[in-house]
Amino acid sequence: MASSLELQAMRRAIALSAHGLGSTSPNPPVGCVILDATGQPIGEGYHARKGEAHAEGNALLAAGPASRGGTAVVTLEPCNHAGHTPACRQLLIDAGIARVVIALIDPTSRGDGGVNELLKAGVSVETDVLSEEALLVLGPWHTSLALSRPALTWLYVETSEGQAGALQRIPSARDLLLIADAVLDADGRLDEATPRSHGSGMIRLPADPHQLDHRELLETLHAGGVRHLLLDGGTELAAPFLTDDLVDHVVACLPDRGPSSQPRLTSQGVMMPDGFQLTGISRIPRYVKVSAIRRDRTGQDRSSPLS
Numbered sequence: 082m083a084s085s086l087e088l089q090a091m092r093r094a095i096a097l098s099a100h101g102l103g104s105t106s107p108n109p110p111v112g113c114v115i116l117d118a119t120g121q122p123i124g125e126g127y128h129a130r131k132g133e134a135h136a137e138g139n140a141l142l143a144a145g146p147a148s149r150g151g152t153a154v155v156t157l158e159p160c161n162h163a164g165h166t167p168a169c170r171q172l173l174i175d176a177g178i179a180r181v182v183i184a185l186i187d188p189t190s191r192g193d194g195g196v197n198e199l200l201k202a203g204v205s206v207e208t209d210v211l212s213e214e215a216l217l218v219l220g221p222w223h224t225s226l227a228l229s230r231p232a233l234t235w236l237y238v239e240t241s242e243g244q245a246g247a248l249q250r251i252p253s254a255r256d257l258l259l260i261a262d263a264v265l266d267a268d269g270r271l272d273e274a275t276p277r278s279h280g281s282g283m284i285r286l287p288a289d290p291h292q293l294d295h296r297e298l299l300e301t302l303h304a305g306g307v308r309h310l311l312l313d314g315g316t317e318l319a320a321p322f323l324t325d326d327l328v329d330h331v332v333a334c335l336p337d338r339g340p341s342s343q344p345r346l347t348s349q350g351v352m353m354p355d356g357f358q359l360t361g362i363s364r365i366p367r368y369v370k371v372s373a374i375r376r377d378r379t380g381q382d383r384s385s386p387l388s
């Protein structure tokens with residue numbers, strides 16, 4: 082059973098992994114903490130971008146030789162393939178790590194996953210440690226793999242005319258750009274959510290998204306490495322995606338109209354489409370921000386990290 086120091090380290094690894102949101106795709110955002118043989122944290126790291134070191138490599142680099150006999154606490158199963166970087170399980174074995182604590186098994190493990198190789202090398206392994214909490218960050222990547230399309234967040238602001246894109250109207254709504262890979266607005270503009278965050282060539286966006294229907298667009302984006310798409314616009318933008326049950330999260334910004342006012346009714350109902358459950362509510366200047374998740378997707382993707 083994971084010790085209390087290991088659980089603390091896992092929660093820190095989960096938090097660190099969120100530094101990779103919006104830049105690691107098509108790779109997952111992963112965090113890792115190395116504990117020495119006495120259980121003290123001596124190194125930590127996260128995966129920042131495809132083509133760069135994985136979380137385990139970064140954490141081992143920071144920990145140095147004191148990692149011998151220690152524990153690696155990592156949010157995703159160490160990889161078992163040498164790709165852009167050496168196999169993480171081998172880095173851990175070579176560093177003399179005695180125990181590996183893992184939140185989630187990698188659904189893309191090639192052949193035998195890293196766990197089997199670690200066990201064969203005599204490393205003690207524990208899996209499924211705080212896996213639900215790890216999905217706070219890995220959720221959209223996980224959903225995208227399971228559904229072969231980007232996870233989809235629909236962001237809107239309620240206006241006197243109905244619903245509209247929020248990014249141009251509400252400065253703090255722009256925080257959502259930090260966790261998405263790409264953003265589509267009501268005029269059909271499709272951009273990398275944070276320009277150049279993924280590194281050159283790591284995600285590819287279609288030059289003319291107008292030519293594609295909504296399903297083709299999602300397929301093309303997924304093939305191009307996009308794992309989380311933000312839709313910024315009113316019901317007209319979201320309608321085809323909602324009709325085909327392709328929206329995973331909704332973030333609605335409701336203006337303060339004073340303590341007594343008439344609700345705005347839209348084709349989607351009063352606020353959230355059917356089938357969504359609230360996951361977070363926060364106050365931002367002049368608005369309340371309401372986050373919701375598609376109910377049957379809670380197993381894979383519990384909520385958006387900024388909900």
Ligand SMILES: Nc1nc(O)c(N)c(N[C@@H]2O[C@H](COP(=O)(O)O)[C@@H](O)[C@H]2O)n1
Nearest residue numbers: 111128135136157158159160164165166
């Ligand atoms: N355990 C682990 N830590 C990380 O930091 C990671 N980025 C991954 N990713 C896994 O490896 C695949 C990407 O490999 P390359 O970087 O392209 O060589 C990715 O699909 C995950 O399976 N795992």
